[in-house]
Amino acid sequence: MNATNIRPADVATVATPIGPFTVVAAPDGAVLGSGWTADPAELTSVIHATLRPTELRRRDSLGAITQAVLDYHAGDLTAIDTITVRQQSGEFLTHAWEVLRKVPAGEPVTYTEFAGLSGRPAATRAAANACARNAAALFVPCHRVLRIGGQLGGFRWGLDAKRWLLAHER
Structure with missing residues (x-):
């Protein structure tokens, strides 16, 4: 090489x-x-x-x-907001990751809401895929996306970590 x-x-x-x-x-x-x-x-x-x-x-x-x-x-929940993140994928995923960075701490959204915020309200699975393929956890806060009814759903780093993060942000 x-x-x-x-x-x-x-x-x-x-x-x-x-x-x-x-x-x-x-x-x-x-x-x-x-x-x-x-x-x-x-x-x-x-x-x-x-x-x-x-x-x-x-x-x-x-x-x-x-x-x-x-x-x-x-405890400074906004400390991560100004850190530059670089991820690469198709147009929707790249846009969805940018949108996800704007979801405020303490105000989680559902996958359906996230799909809507990303401009494709019927694309709940694509929104979930954006979370699953996110390489920059915390800085792109996929932990702020929940299932309908507030269930945690998945998280690459485990549900205990997701639970801690959401409680930390309340």
Whole structure:
């Protein structure tokens, strides 16, 4: 592999009340993947192939990104809002992820409502797919989407984590 094919990324893990939280970030500081794991491979596997890093550089901190994660878990629910995220997919998923970033903490929506906010009210399954394919958990807060009636539905990082996040945001 020549040097032009290498896509490096930085990775850091911090302790949170839910467990270890790892972020994979591009050299320009955009979050490519994140979640409650200590294993970066769990994150790189869901990053779109065109963005997937070919080299990971372990860091103690990712600066503002790491601080936002710590601040969010400590109670500043808006700390994650200004962090840049980079995800790649088709037009609907990319748009849905942008919409999801605008769902306020403490105001979860149903999958049906999320589909409507994303401009496709009949596309509940597509909205659920946007949550399932989200590589940047927390920064793209798919935990804020619930089933009708308030049931939790799925969450890549487990229902206990989703439950904690929703309670934290109340």
